[in-house]
Amino acid sequence: MPASPDPVSAAPSRPSRIQRRNRKRILEAALEVFSQHGYRGTTLDQIADGAGLSKPNILYYFAGKEEIHVTLLNDLMDAWLAPMRAIDPGGEPLDEILRYVHRKIEMSRALPRESRLFANEILQGAPRMGPHLETGLKPLVDDTAALIAGWIAEGRLARVDPLHLIFSIWATTQHYADFDAQVQVLTEGGDDYDGAHAFLDTLYRRLLAP
Amino acid sequence: MPASPDPVSAAPSRPSRIQRRNRKRILEAALEVFSQHGYRGTTLDQIADGAGLSKPNILYYFAGKEEIHVTLLNDLMDAWLAPMRAIDPGGEPLDEILRYVHRKIEMSRALPRESRLFANEILQGAPRMGPHLETGLKPLVDDTAALIAGWIAEGRLARVDPLHLIFSIWATTQHYADFDAQVQVLTEGGDDYDGAHAFLDTLYRRLLAP
Amino acid sequence: MPASPDPVSAAPSRPSRIQRRNRKRILEAALEVFSQHGYRGTTLDQIADGAGLSKPNILYYFAGKEEIHVTLLNDLMDAWLAPMRAIDPGGEPLDEILRYVHRKIEMSRALPRESRLFANEILQGAPRMGPHLETGLKPLVDDTAALIAGWIAEGRLARVDPLHLIFSIWATTQHYADFDAQVQVLTEGGDDYDGAHAFLDTLYRRLLAP
């Protein structure tokens, strides 16, 4: 040990291949069940089964059920906000908004479980995500609302309340993931994301065209 | 029980005043907790506490936790669909749609717990409500979509996909109840239902004005 | 219920006969195992077995393992301090001390499990009894030490440090209960409480006779 390069300190020596693989498996399985059954409706057994690991082994990687959930939320937060971050203040306003809407629809299609995970959490009062809303989401939304307000002031977008506009975009795009069970019934299993793209394009174009 | 005038058969001798009062209490308490914590997150103890009844007494009125939940869903279904049923086929199309939108916003404001109860249920795949969607919701939505399609064909509304229009109205109006925790943070506690009325009025007016 | 004298309020309406009987059974069984195996070494299963009740039924009466332990400690505290409280400040000093010693030996003989319960707790740093030492024990010991100091000042007892005297009385008398396993081996199963009475009478008489 004397001649060792010494990473003895408690520094969490970067995870091994197995560690990374198993953590990934666990989070994948957890996403599946948490997004479907909610926090309380999910059991460690379900996660363990889904991950192909024993229950105590799950707890070898995560301190407890809650830590898995919080880790999921944290890890997904960035990806979740990416579409809004990608709005280009230097772009053509209407284009930027419409492209944001289309990105959000695509996320609903590609990541419906993630959408439902967040929906579940917020529906129950965001008990494990409260801080993130304040520190992660709020500033970004404030900035975006200000940007839109600027565009409106310049006459490059029709007059609307920017914050309610943002709410409406979230609501309409995430609806297809969050309320999929209902959408399925009413579209008779079609799911029709193309129709969603077309409809919402029309909607926001008519709403915002200057 | 032998001397009872009422034979054992399932004929439900009409409920006494106490029975009606207690059932109402139970359902009220159950709505409160189910809407906040979801199905699995809710315990009979919480419902019993909220109702001011003992746990076994709860089970005297309902066969089990699931029956309470299903009863709630059933009982609320009618009220939930009332705003759509109230659309007058003989009215002025744009007015009818806008008034539907405003009624839905008002329901979000007045009955947020009911909204979240349904949201929770659908988010989890509608495990206890599946049939209702097919038999209760689908026909009504089909009719309404057909009505709207008719109006569009007559040139009395701008061209849009009626079904996606309906989705968007649900999404945007219920958003204020279902994602209240998030709305609260971003509006800094204001909640702003007036802004929602104004914004959505503008939105659907611009979208649908012929 | 209308004509009821109404103890509806949350007041813990005095326990029923069954409640009292079962709580007693649980505490009796818990004393048996806690005193033998210590807090951590005791399982609820052992207590449940000893009490002839199911494990969840144990938890119907007590909120958890710790509450059982704390309840035992609290309930026994008074009895435990009674011998010291019974010292009569108006009595003949040497007699009073000697009678205190004999009472303590009798407690060791009659209540060895209680003695070991306290010994276990203090040995591990009194984690669940800390406050009691300060508020219950300390004032009483302070008073008793002052009383003894007064007797010494009056020349009615030989000079000794009162606090260390008290320690020695506790140590010598409780030894027979706490270290019974060892005493048994060395006395070859005799246990000899009579010898203890005689020896300690001699000891404190020679120490304290003025």
Next chain:
Amino acid sequence: MPASPDPVSAAPSRPSRIQRRNRKRILEAALEVFSQHGYRGTTLDQIADGAGLSKPNILYYFAGKEEIHVTLLNDLMDAWLAPMRAIDPGGEPLDEILRYVHRKIEMSRALPRESRLFANEILQGAPRMGPHLETGLKPLVDDTAALIAGWIAEGRLARVDPLHLIFSIWATTQHYADFDAQVQVLTEGGDDYDGAHAFLDTLYRRLLAP
């Protein structure tokens, strides 16, 4: 292993320096936690942490938790009995006893963890030390009691029961280590070993002076 010079047989090839160091570390850490939390209250993790070794490595040196505990008990037994062995049959009786008492107090002061380790074990019925009491302790105590009886018969010590005398010396001296939590509270954190020396010197002098 085939080419190993050391055949598989149990012949314990003498331990390397590292082995000796690690065993010592483990036992030191184990003493710390066993004496504080008791056998069941102690986890291998705590020992591993204290020793700075991994948990499996602990089990490379010891077959299991129990073996660590038993080893501790065995290794300490000699040191624990040394003060009694040091009583000189050829010495001046009162001096010998008093010096034994003082040595025991010093052990309480210097090795409180060892004292509590034994106390814990005996308190719980000596489940892992039973034999030792018979084979190690009993003969020594028998001898010492006989020695004291002889001194008394010769009129060189006042009449007392030798075995109860020994019990009392153990009880009074070890009390300061075993019940330290209580002593601390009552001495207001002083701990006062000097007072203990003085008090017990007086006590046994008055008891035994011929």
Next chain:
DNA sequence: AATGAATGAGAGTTCATTCAT
């Protein structure tokens, strides 16, 4: 000589439900 990874056997606790009155 050492350890990251894994697990079976329980631990304490929760909870929907049943029993007895």
Next chain:
DNA sequence: TATGAATGAACTCTCATTCAT
């Protein structure tokens, strides 16, 4: 009708120990 009492099944989490390297 109503409830105090009771419980089986399941849940999260712990821990001594083993496996594989």
